[in-house]
Structure formats: structure tokens, C-alpha cells
Amino acid sequence: MESTQQNTKHGIRKLIIALSIFIPLAVAVLFKVKVEGVDLSFLPSIYACINGLTAILLIIALVAIKQKKISLHEGIIKICMVLSVLFLLCYIAYHMTSDPTLYGDLNGSGELDQYELATISAASKITYYFILITHIILSVAVVPMVLFSYLYAWEGKYDKHRKWTKITWPLWFYVAASGVVVYLMISPYYPH
Numbered sequence: 001m002e003s004t005q006q007n008t009k010h011g012i013r014k015l016i017i018a019l020s021i022f023i024p025l026a027v028a029v030l031f032k033v034k035v036e037g038v039d040l041s042f043l044p045s046i047y048a049c050i051n052g053l054t055a056i057l058l059i060i061a062l063v064a065i066k067q068k069k070i071s072l073h074e075g076i077i078k079i080c081m082v083l084s085v086l087f088l089l090c091y092i093a094y095h096m097t098s099d100p101t102l103y104g105d106l107n108g109s110g111e112l113d114q115y116e117l118a119t120i121s122a123a124s125k126i127t128y129y130f131i132l133i134t135h136i137i138l139s140v141a142v143v144p145m146v147l148f149s150y151l152y153a154w155e156g157k158y159d160k161h162r163k164w165t166k167i168t169w170p171l172w173f174y175v176a177a178s179g180v181v182v183y184l185m186i187s188p189y190y191p192h
Contacts, residue, residue, distance in 0.1 A: 009155065020143050048180050050086055051176045127185075131185070145171060
């Protein structure tokens with residue numbers, strides 16, 4: 001019986017590692033795929049809302065665990081995980097059906113003309129790209145961190161779970177909250 005449990009735990013760890021590699025690679029590959037004739041331009045506002053809801057729920061989950069409401073905490077974290085998957089699906093669908101949006105591209109031409117270059121401050125451009133790049137990098141890193149943190153709780157290894165979540169929670173929260181900020185900063189430049 002113990003060897004079966006060990007095999008299961010080992011298999012789950014391998015699955016987490018595989019997903020942590022597969023998901024970013026799949027997203028990168030799917031970005032190269034373009035599906036023409038499908039209008040999913042409504043999705044960015046939806047996945048920004050999903051990110052916002054995830055950030056709020058992560059705060060509630062943190063408060064719940066601080067108040068020793070373990071079942072509530074666990075339920076909210078499961079919802080956050082489902083929301084993260086839903087976000088990823090919407091994000092991929094949008095980017096497979098839409099051209100990239102360039103920050104500052106007011107006329108939607110795909111290039112910044114002299115007027116557009118003059119209207120964007122260097123500070124706002126640097127801020128946008130800093131938030132976007134850290135959001136993307138940390139979204140890749142947070143996948144295995146969330147899954148391992150959850151696994152440790154599921155296995156009853158609460159000390160290990162707490163150690164991991166001290167790093168995982170702030171990063172997951174940053175990814176969710178920064179997703180909203182990125183949307184708010186780029187949304188004026190989406191094609192209308």
C-alpha cells in the first residue's frame with residue numbers, strides 16, 4: 001500500500017513538472033497559430049475580470065486561513081485555480097484570433113507614427129513593459145509553485161505548504177493583479 005502511495009505521489013510530481021514545462025511551450029506555439037475570421041475581441045475585458053476576481057479571492061483566501069477557516073480557504077484556492085485555467089484558455093483563444101496590440105498605437109496601424117510616439121511618455125512605456133514582462137515571467141514561474149503548494153496541503157505536509165505559500169501567494173497575487181493593470185494600460189489601443 002505504501003509503495004502505491006509513493007508511486008502516486010511521484011507520478012503527481014512528474015505531472016506538475018510536465019505541466020510546468022508544457023503550458024508555457026504550448027502558449028508560445030499557439031501564439032504562432034492564427035485563426036482568421038473569428039472575432040474574440042471581447043475576451044481581454046473578460047480575462048482581465050478573471051484576473052481581478054482571482055486577486056480578490058486570493059486576498060479572501062489569505063484572510064480565511066489567518067482566521068483558521070481551512071475549508072473556506074481550500075474552496076477559494078480551488079476556485080482561483082479554476083479561474084487561472086479559464087484565464088489561460090481565454091488568453092490563448094484571444095491571441096490565436098487577434099493581431100498583437102502595440103502599446104501607444106492609437107490608430108491601430110501596427111506601427112507607432114510620429115504623433116503616437118510624441119503622445120506616449122517614456123515613463124508610461126517603461127512602466128507598461130516592466131509590468132508586462134514581470135507579469136509574463138512570473139506567470140510561468142507561478143504554475144509549478146501553485147501546484148506544488150497545493151500538493152503539499154493535499155498530502156498534509158502543512159509545514160512545507162506554509163513555506164511554499166510564503167513565496168507562492170505574493171507571486172500569484174502579483175500575476176493576477178498585474179494582469180488587470182496590463183489590461184487597463186493596453187485597452188485604449190485595442191482596435192475598435
